[in-house]
Amino acid sequence: MRRSTAIALLAVPLGIGALYWLMLHGHLELTAYLLVAAVLGMIGAAVWELRHGHRRWSALLLAGAVLTAGTVGGYGWNLNHQLDKIQRADDAVLSRGERPQEMPTKAVNILLMGADNPQQLVDKPTISELLAHGQWDPGAYRSDTIMVVHIPADRKSAYAVSIPRDSYVPIYDESGTEHSKQKINAAFSEYGPFGTLRTVENLTGLRMNHLAVIDFEGFRDLTAAIGGVDVYVPQTITDTKQNQTWPQGMNHLEGNLALKYVRMRYGLANGDFDRVARQQNFLRAVMEKVLSDGTIGNPVKFTKTLDAITSHLTVDQSWSSGDIRSLALGLRNLDSDHVKFVTLPLGRYDTVPGVGSVNIIDANRARQLWKAVRDDTMGRYLDKYPEDELQDPRNVS
Numbered sequence: 001m002r003r004s005t006a007i008a009l010l011a012v013p014l015g016i017g018a019l020y021w022l023m024l025h026g027h028l029e030l031t032a033y034l035l036v037a038a039v040l041g042m043i044g045a046a047v048w049e050l051r052h053g054h055r056r057w058s059a060l061l062l063a064g065a066v067l068t069a070g071t072v073g074g075y076g077w078n079l080n081h082q083l084d085k086i087q088r089a090d091d092a093v094l095s096r097g098e099r100p101q102e103m104p105t106k107a108v109n110i111l112l113m114g115a116d117n118p119q120q121l122v123d124k125p126t127i128s129e130l131l132a133h134g135q136w137d138p139g140a141y142r143s144d145t146i147m148v149v150h151i152p153a154d155r156k157s158a159y160a161v162s163i164p165r166d167s168y169v170p171i172y173d174e175s176g177t178e179h180s181k182q183k184i185n186a187a188f189s190e191y192g193p194f195g196t197l198r199t200v201e202n203l204t205g206l207r208m209n210h211l212a213v214i215d216f217e218g219f220r221d222l223t224a225a226i227g228g229v230d231v232y233v234p235q236t237i238t239d240t241k242q243n244q245t246w247p248q249g250m251n252h253l254e255g256n257l258a259l260k261y262v263r264m265r266y267g268l269a270n271g272d273f274d275r276v277a278r279q280q281n282f283l284r285a286v287m288e289k290v291l292s293d294g295t296i297g298n299p300v301k302f303t304k305t306l307d308a309i310t311s312h313l314t315v316d317q318s319w320s321s322g323d324i325r326s327l328a329l330g331l332r333n334l335d336s337d338h339v340k341f342v343t344l345p346l347g348r349y350d351t352v353p354g355v356g357s358v359n360i361i362d363a364n365r366a367r368q369l370w371k372a373v374r375d376d377t378m379g380r381y382l383d384k385y386p387e388d389e390l391q392d393p394r395n396v397s
Contacts, residue, residue: 089314114143127215136191205374219258239266278396281396
């Protein structure tokens with residue numbers, strides 16, 4: 001065996017191992033460039049071998065180039081296929097009525113909602129199936145998680161602003177018609193995702209470019225796909241409704257335990273607002289795990305993670321797979337340190353006859369907050385009101 005051939009044979013497994021190491025340590029772009037270079041190098045070497053009469057080695061090199069390109073192409077096709085699996089909700093209803101103007105920049109506002117089936121044992125159509133038939137089934141689903149996710153034009157940061165479910169606001173239906181004031185989660189229950197979108201647009205004055213709804217089963221499957229996440233509980237606390245005690249210290253959340261964590265409300269000192277903080281804390285932990293080298297750089301784990309998300313996700317019909325892919329690529333260098341979680345400021349608690357205990361929004365602060373979102377000046381807003389940002393992970397109840 002020629003020395004060059006032996007070196008080449010030894011270089012293949014070493015190269016594969018090196019590329020896998022680079023992926024696991026987050027160097028995805030460098031890995032992609034090296035894979036392209038490797039394929040082109042093998043093709044060039046095959047041509048050189050053929051010209052020197054070494055047809056067998058030329059064929060082996062070409063086979064290696066085809067196998068490498070095919071494997072990478074197959075992986076890319078599978079990722080695209082995952083995006084195509086996302087359920088789409090017909091958003092034609094948004095053409096009716098008036099809506100806030102679109103932003104003159106490439107900044108994006110996404111309304112993120114968590115959907116929960118209040119009757120777990122009752123079989124019913126999915127959210128996209130309900131909307132596909134043009135009629136929402138009031139009460140079929142509810143949403144206790146409502147966030148406006150703002151991604152600035154430079155894609156270097158992101159802000160998730162939670163609107164607590166008990167916020168007392170005017171409710172709008174999917175056509176933009178105003179109804180009575182209620183807790184904001186009534187918008188989803190009565191009028192579905194597009195009713196919630198109209199309600200949030202009228203509350204904030206911001207145009208929502210897209211909506212995304214993930215059901216709570218998705219939270220469970222997502223934690224299983226990434227091997228769970230760890231959150232810190234500052235002091236032992238018991239949820240009497242779910243019969244779950246959270247001991248002081250680190251708690252590992254996976255599967256149904258993760259659902260119990262984000263659903264908890266009873267036993268928390270600040271009720272609705274502490275639950276929002278828990279939801280944000282959970283999402284922060286998930287984001288750190290998903291964006292870590294061990295998940296996003298691991299093809300097997302990342303595929304499982306993406307499957308867990310897309311299998312339980314519904315977005316508006318106008319949000320194509322290509323647009324989602326482009327946004328994801330634009331955010332490829334974003335890390336968890338540049339994602340800020342914020343909560344709509346509270347003015348006071350109150351009790352409204354026929355509605356119950358509600359949160360009255362601090363109207364002045366809220367106007368400043370939504371203006372900061374619109375003007376991409378959230379950094380300055382949080383410098384002025386740091387208490388609106390999610391606390392350190394070790395201080396969330």
